[in-house]
Amino acid sequence: MDNDDKNIDIEEDACTVTCKPTGGNLRARLGHKIKWRTRGKDFRFKLVFRIRPVDGIPTPPVPWPFGTNPPPAEGDNSTGWVSTGSFTGTLAFEEAVFEYDVYVPCPSGLAVLDPMIIVGK
Numbered sequence: 304m305d306n307d308d309k310n311i312d313i314e315e316d317a318c319t320v321t322c323k324p325t326g327g328n329l330r331a332r333l334g335h336k337i338k339w340r341t342r343g344k345d346f347r348f349k350l351v352f353r354i355r356p357v358d359g360i361p362t363p364p365v366p367w368p369f370g371t372n373p374p375p376a377e378g379d380n381s382t383g384w385v386s387t388g389s390f391t392g393t394l395a396f397e398e399a400v401f402e403y404d405v406y407v408p409c410p411s412g413l414a415v416l417d418p419m420i421i422v423g424k
Contacts, residue, residue: 318409327418340389370395
């Protein structure tokens, strides 16, 4: 992985989800990889993406920031349930803004965190 690729650590404790660094928010570039990985303990998670319209930044045609690498698992905007401990996607847009939710099953239902990913030059 080159220095511009990004890792986001997902942690869950007592049905509270956190992402590090900076709460899961980041800036990355076209062609760079973003890897979400579980930390602290092994658990399943799901990422669900959506487009965030921002004035002056092109709006992508689909709510999936990775093109076909990898293809979305559910519909056109979700990883599906990841049980391998990590998910990696290669950014397919030069300029766009995406939001995403992190879902983690926990004893009282689903723990949800809603950080944002920013793709740009």
